[in-house]
Amino acid sequence: MNILISNDDGINSPGLLALANELKKIGNVTIVAPLTEQSAVGHAITMKYPLRVTEIYKDGEFFGYAVDGTPADCIKMGIRNILKETPDVVVSGINLGSNAAINIIYSGTVSAAREATIMDVPAIAVSVASHNAKHFEFAAKFSSQLSQLVVKNGLPNGTLLNVNVPDLPENEIAGVLITYQGKSKWDDVYEERIDPYGNKYYWLTGKLLETDKDLKQDHFALKNNYVSVTPIHFDLTDYKTFEALQNWNIENFKK
Amino acid sequence: MNILISNDDGINSPGLLALANELKKIGNVTIVAPLTEQSAVGHAITMKYPLRVTEIYKDGEFFGYAVDGTPADCIKMGIRNILKETPDVVVSGINLGSNAAINIIYSGTVSAAREATIMDVPAIAVSVASHNAKHFEFAAKFSSQLSQLVVKNGLPNGTLLNVNVPDLPENEIAGVLITYQGKSKWDDVYEERIDPYGNKYYWLTGKLLETDKDLKQDHFALKNNYVSVTPIHFDLTDYKTFEALQNWNIENFKK
Structure with missing residues (x-):
């Protein structure tokens, strides 16, 4: 089994290392990960600048390929240029921090897996x-x-x-649940500060509004010490609204 | 009507200017747009660095606010810090280049509108x-x-x-259609080059594999000179696969 691994925390993340060590027991693992941390870059790809690939060694042994781009770039580059054949599966992670509810949208980790899916390779984040x-x-x-x-x-x-997965020892994990993407969202606050030159700048902060109350929702399952497994896809069409829009007479705007 | 405008091509884009000039006829327009071009940044947000806001003037008149971040940052910052009240609608664009089929996933323009939607403000890209x-x-x-x-x-x-919208004079536009997100995807190719110092670098290129054949698909409608209007949402759950996964016994992995 040929396995391609990536992440968004960068090639030196302990989560990536733990994942690679475990997956090496079941297949040929190739690591193609961002050179630097790329959290919250979403599904960004690099088009205006070129990419470079660096071979990374650890303890004198070849470890993997670092790409100076985004997680989605790593998957494209890994599948198109680095691997000789299409991998059987792509695994992205292990991310430090949950990617549930609205955070799926911002996540580089999930976007790496999603890019694999776009390229017809089965994937897990x-x-x-x-x-x-x-x-x-x-x-x-x-x-x-x-x-x-x-x-x-x-x-x-x-x-x-x-x-x-909850950050718990195995015996404290309550179980595994198949879930939906939860609805919890951030209440954003920009903290205003003054730089040493007297100019204003703003840091994004805020807290998650925890509206999920159902163990079928990823964020709530996780909060209750369950592992959540959510099937997600990239067909963003809202089919229900597609039907509703028929009554808006939009199609008559240009006649 | 209070209207917030953003884009991903940056505050100096002619598409943004055309949009602002038209929307000023129907409401109070506030522009909060990226300082620099942010194409293909997807739904990236800035967390590791602070943001700055610059007031931009054109021909001696105040034009809008430039944020040195992503399109999604502009919407968060615009709604949370710049506007005194929540706008009635957010319009993101006018983007130079279509955002149909798979390109919706990579688009900063669409992500700006999506961020508004996350913040419960109706939006159009x-x-x-x-x-x-x-x-x-x-x-x-x-x-x-x-x-x-x-x-x-x-x-x-x-x-x-x-x-x-097709890049055509109004009289050559065939009509307006309500559509689905199409399935056309990119066949990526990384062009290998050598820099002046003898090192390899790679540019993302490729061509769109045009698999859409139905006027109900955004990309195909557009190719046939129609305006496409696709309702999209950010619930990424694949409910059909949710059901299918019940037979995988995943929930028994930890018992």
């Missing part, structure tokens, strides 16, 4: 729910089990699995 | 289908008509309208 995550064991093991299942069963065209 | 677009007249007029309709009728929570 995996996150542990703490920016100081300490417990990668179950997340890594579960990624391995799920990768094998994805390769065996296949996934529908255009669909990937987004996995979130 | 508007693009003209050429990177050297010359015909903004109909796109601007249609944006104005559609903005008024969106404010009057409302949009479902979480849904925005993504509009693409």
